[in-house]
Amino acid sequence: MPRSNTEKYADMLRKQGLKVTPQRLELISLLTRLKEPMSAHEIKAKWKQGDIDTVTLYRALDALVDAGIVQRVDLQHGHTDYELLVPGEHHHHLVCTDCGTIEDFVGCPGKNMEKLALKSSSQFVSLREHSLEFFGTCKTCAV
Amino acid sequence: MPRSNTEKYADMLRKQGLKVTPQRLELISLLTRLKEPMSAHEIKAKWKQGDIDTVTLYRALDALVDAGIVQRVDLQHGHTDYELLVPGEHHHHLVCTDCGTIEDFVGCPGKNMEKLALKSSSQFVSLREHSLEFFGTCKTCAV
DNA sequence: CTTGCAAATGCAATAGTATTGCGTTTATAA
DNA sequence: TTATAAACGCAATACTATTGCATTTGCAAG
Numbered sequence: 001m002p003r004s005n006t007e008k009y010a011d012m013l014r015k016q017g018l019k020v021t022p023q024r025l026e027l028i029s030l031l032t033r034l035k036e037p038m039s040a041h042e043i044k045a046k047w048k049q050g051d052i053d054t055v056t057l058y059r060a061l062d063a064l065v066d067a068g069i070v071q072r073v074d075l076q077h078g079h080t081d082y083e084l085l086v087p088g089e090h091h092h093h094l095v096c097t098d099c100g101t102i103e104d105f106v107g108c109p110g111k112n113m114e115k116l117a118l119k120s121s122s123q124f125v126s127l128r129e130h131s132l133e134f135f136g137t138c139k140t141c142a143v
Numbered sequence: 144m145p146r147s148n149t150e151k152y153a154d155m156l157r158k159q160g161l162k163v164t165p166q167r168l169e170l171i172s173l174l175t176r177l178k179e180p181m182s183a184h185e186i187k188a189k190w191k192q193g194d195i196d197t198v199t200l201y202r203a204l205d206a207l208v209d210a211g212i213v214q215r216v217d218l219q220h221g222h223t224d225y226e227l228l229v230p231g232e233h234h235h236h237l238v239c240t241d242c243g244t245i246e247d248f249v250g251c252p253g254k255n256m257e258k259l260a261l262k263s264s265s266q267f268v269s270l271r272e273h274s275l276e277f278f279g280t281c282k283t284c285a286v
Numbered sequence: 287c288t289t290g291c292a293a294a295t296g297c298a299a300t301a302g303t304a305t306t307g308c309g310t311t312t313a314t315a316a
Numbered sequence: 317t318t319a320t321a322a323a324c325g326c327a328a329t330a331c332t333a334t335t336g337c338a339t340t341t342g343c344a345a346g
Binding site: 198 | 293296297
């Protein structure tokens, strides 16, 4: 990760009152380079600087999620996946149920949908987030 | 559960080549009456006829999901929730992140969204399903 | 109604995911 | 440089879900 990028994320951490630790920086670095949702287990396996404790990893992930730097994703794999949250650029995923291929979907009409959902609701006054994932078949698997 | 309803689901099971067992019927009955997504643990706790083995419950749930009678839902509770799938009436949920209140959202523009997602995709040829849940604050919790 | 058998169940064991408590280390502000 | 709250690492454990196998059962064929 280039120094400028590291500094960018370090600033984001400090702004949230979080300490800048080697573990958190490597975690961000990993997520930046991989650019695909990853489970805690996968992240641990890819760890470069020695090893990271599972608990520390989960706590670091929690912290980054709270700070709005990372988001959780459920791709129906039986565990939570994590990915870097590019500010201002919110996206979802297309998942191939055969081979697991993942493609990003960036054209989500999020605000409109939330408006629609709120309008039809009798109990809710505000919506902050939504999850949206598509499941189907990719070219390669559609014989 | 009225007899006619029981027979309806029994038929659905038989049509899928599945046996009609007391456990599966009580499971469907529970889900029918509760009408809110429930975890396997919650279902087990609500079991009337004696007790159901955890493994049997998970296998029954899997079978019903495969048969298109039940669907899995991820409400970010750290586990899978299950709910009855009313045929032809697909819906999503609004979840209050404070108190856990759940409200159904029925006006999902599913087909349109899938079309949109497919159009923007370079790797996918078909989409079969999607997950969509909203997270926000309900009236009661919005002081 | 009986019977045969594949499907379903129950139990024990275990895998996988995630969290808690606590003593030690470390980032950072004073 | 130092004090301290935050973060870390280790051990233990909780929770969610699955596998293997012996037993039971739904149900179709006779």
